[in-house]
Amino acid sequence: GSLAELDAAVTGCRACPRLVSWREEAARVKRRAYLDWEYWARPIPGFGPPDAALVLVGLAPAAHGANRTGRIFTGDPSGDLLYAALHELGLASQPTATSRDDGLELYGVRITDPVRCAPPDNKPTVLERDTCRPWIARELTFLRPTVRAVVALGGFAWQALLPALAAAGWELPRPRPVFGHGARVTLRATDGGPPLELFGCFHVSPRNTNTGRLTTGMLRDLLGTAAEVAGL
Numbered sequence: 001g002s003l004a005e006l007d008a009a010v011t012g013c014r015a016c017p018r019l020v021s022w023r024e025e026a027a028r029v030k031r032r033a034y035l036d037w038e039y040w041a042r043p044i045p046g047f048g049p050p051d052a053a054l055v056l057v058g059l060a061p062a063a064h065g066a067n068r069t070g071r072i073f074t075g076d077p078s079g080d081l082l083y084a085a086l087h088e089l090g091l092a093s094q095p096t097a098t099s100r101d102d103g104l105e106l107y108g109v110r111i112t113d114p115v116r117c118a119p120p121d122n123k124p125t126v127l128e129r130d131t132c133r134p135w136i137a138r139e140l141t142f143l144r145p146t147v148r149a150v151v152a153l154g155g156f157a158w159q160a161l162l163p164a165l166a167a168a169g170w171e172l173p174r175p176r177p178v179f180g181h182g183a184r185v186t187l188r189a190t191d192g193g194p195p196l197e198l199f200g201c202f203h204v205s206p207r208n209t210n211t212g213r214l215t216t217g218m219l220r221d222l223l224g225t226a227a228e229v230a231g232l
């Protein structure tokens, strides 16, 4: 198999009944501003080249963002911040992300979510997080030969990511590393390959940026450091 095949396969997953109905309900009701959109309403695969050196991990698609457009962080305020920062760093071809066919390309970076379907209140349950884990674990396994740095965007991403990294072949330090903005941990590869640098970053949601908890400068600095460590 290939990563492209995995990306195609995940879009057919219906393993979480609550999320299947939520993603489809959002597509039926829609938001006023998006009445003429045909919502994607399926799981969202990762986005970016299959030989990425840097991987960014979010939470789950937004019901009227990625769940509408079909591409991760595309069409929501969080994505506006993230793609603008990536573009400033030379890692994205354009600063905006509006639809699946807007021409956006990422350079050396892949973005993915540990939960691939839009959850109510942006809060997946523990069971949903665990049910979705094999998808990100398999994705990380494909990326393993090239990935050198991973950024967890928020505490949920951090918690979800650690067991997925272990499943994909990296050693987890004990005690379990604690999430924080600027947290940084080196993970050894179980097969003696190159290590992976894991970074924690406050989530890019408007709730964090509006309150000044995460500024665009902080985001750019952290992503810049991670990109440099990844050799980008």
Ligand code: DU
Pocket: 058, 059, 060, 061, 062, 065, 066, 071, 072, 073, 074, 076, 077, 078, 079, 113, 122, 203, 204, 205, 206
């Ligand atoms: O507030 P918002 O931009 O609509 O995003 C909602 C929520 O989902 C926020 O916590 C960001 C997160 N998110 C994500 O983790 N992955 C995505 O693909 C899109 C949004």
Ligand code: SF4
Pocket: 010, 013, 014, 015, 016, 019, 020, 043, 115, 116, 117, 128, 131, 132, 133, 135
């Ligand atoms: Fe499948 Fe993941 Fe969506 Fe659950 S959240 S239905 S496991 S893709």
